[in-house]
Each structure stands twice: as C-alpha cells, then as structure tokens.
Amino acid sequence: xxxxxxxxxxxxxxxxxxxxxxxxxxxxxxxxxxxxxxxxxxxxxxxxxxxxxxxxxxxxxxxxxxxxxxxxxxxxxxxxxxxxxxxxxxxxxxxxxxxxxxxxxxxxxx
Amino acid sequence: xxxxxxxxxxxxxxxxxxxxxxxxxxxxxxxxxxxxxxxxxxxxxxxxxxxxxxxxxxxxxxxxxxxxxxxxxxxxxxxxxxxxxxxxxxxxxxxxxxxxxxxxxxxxxxxxx
Numbered sequence: 001x002x003x004x005x006x007x008x009x010x011x012x013x014x015x016x017x018x019x020x021x022x023x024x025x026x027x028x029x030x031x032x033x034x035x036x037x038x039x040x041x042x043x044x045x046x047x048x049x050x051x052x053x054x055x056x057x058x059x060x061x062x063x064x065x066x067x068x069x070x071x072x073x074x075x076x077x078x079x080x081x082x083x084x085x086x087x088x089x090x091x092x093x094x095x096x097x098x099x100x101x102x103x104x105x106x107x108x109x110x
Numbered sequence: 111x112x113x114x115x116x117x118x119x120x121x122x123x124x125x126x127x128x129x130x131x132x133x134x135x136x137x138x139x140x141x142x143x144x145x146x147x148x149x150x151x152x153x154x155x156x157x158x159x160x161x162x163x164x165x166x167x168x169x170x171x172x173x174x175x176x177x178x179x180x181x182x183x184x185x186x187x188x189x190x191x192x193x194x195x196x197x198x199x200x201x202x203x204x205x206x207x208x209x210x211x212x213x214x215x216x217x218x219x220x221x222x223x
Contacts (some may be wrong), residue, residue: 096141100152
C-alpha cells in the first residue's frame, strides 16, 4: 500500500534550535517525494522536492530509501518558519496524483 | 504566475442542500484535483480530472461528484450536504505529464449545519 506517515502533529521549538520534521513512506517502486508548506492565511505551496536536491529557505530533505524516510531539516529555526508542513508522495498510475501525510505543525517560539 | 481561484472563501449550507464549489485556473493546466483538508487527516483526494470531461474518483468520492466542461474550470458538487462534509476544500492543478508540482487555491471552508 502507498502511504505517508508524519508521526508528529505538533513540533514546538525555540528560535535558533535545529528542526527535524519526520516523514516515512511506504511505496513499492521508486518514490518521488515532496514537502509542501502552508503558512498562516496562505495557500498550500511546494517547499521542495527530493529530485531537485535543493535547499529552500534553509530547509533540506534527503531521501533515505533504506529507512523509507524523507525528513525535513533546518539547522536554525526562525519564527517565520512557523507553519503547517505536509510530506507528499507521488502515486503510481500517472496523472501526477499525490498522497499527503497528516501534516505537522511547526511552532517556533522567540 | 499560476493562479488558482475558488469561488468562495467561506460557505454555510444546510443539511440536504446541493452545494457547488468552483475552481478556476488560468495556466492551461491539464490536471485538476479536489481535496478536503481535515486536522489530523491531512489532505485526502476526492476527485481529479486529467482532461476536459474526464474524471476519476479519488480516495473519498462518496457523497461528491464533479464536473469539468471547460479546461480551466473544475467544479465539486455535494449532491445532498451532510454535517460530516463540513471541512476545508482545496482545489489544485498541475500542468500535465512529467510536471508534478500542484498549485493550490486558497480553499473554501464549508460548514454544513
């Protein structure tokens, strides 16, 4: 079965602390994974994708096929990082369908 | 810049009413999607459309139908609204084959009383 698991509903950290948002997936083929972010009163938007191997707003995510994980990391959290984060997996069967995890709310305190 | 718009930001309807949620995208995208977003459940796919007049059920299609008569417009229909359909509804679109990034609308918060 294709599944995305985000085990934490809420992650609360202080400004300047490291952040790791966990994502585990279940997929039999070669996975394509994404992180989407939704800031308060804004629409959901793509943050980064594993294929690009990029760093966006200081965030990185590495695909670990052995652990079937795609954790999102940032070494020093900022208050403006507070948002809802969703991990997503591209489904098999075409048409660019995604499976989303339940989401993790990141709260960065001053 | 891709623009996905949804007809209403907030909507309050009564149980049993027929409800229409409209979504329009202005970038000639082929694929369009309807999700509902619930706390603790994330985004769940209701229906998607891969071309005009073409549609497929997602994971939770019961109680919903869709219509796509024009490429830019994708409508979600609640045939007879029920209280368990109270939710945030998100529309998204993506260009087509090989382009996976989905662009989302602002959402419609529907309350069924």
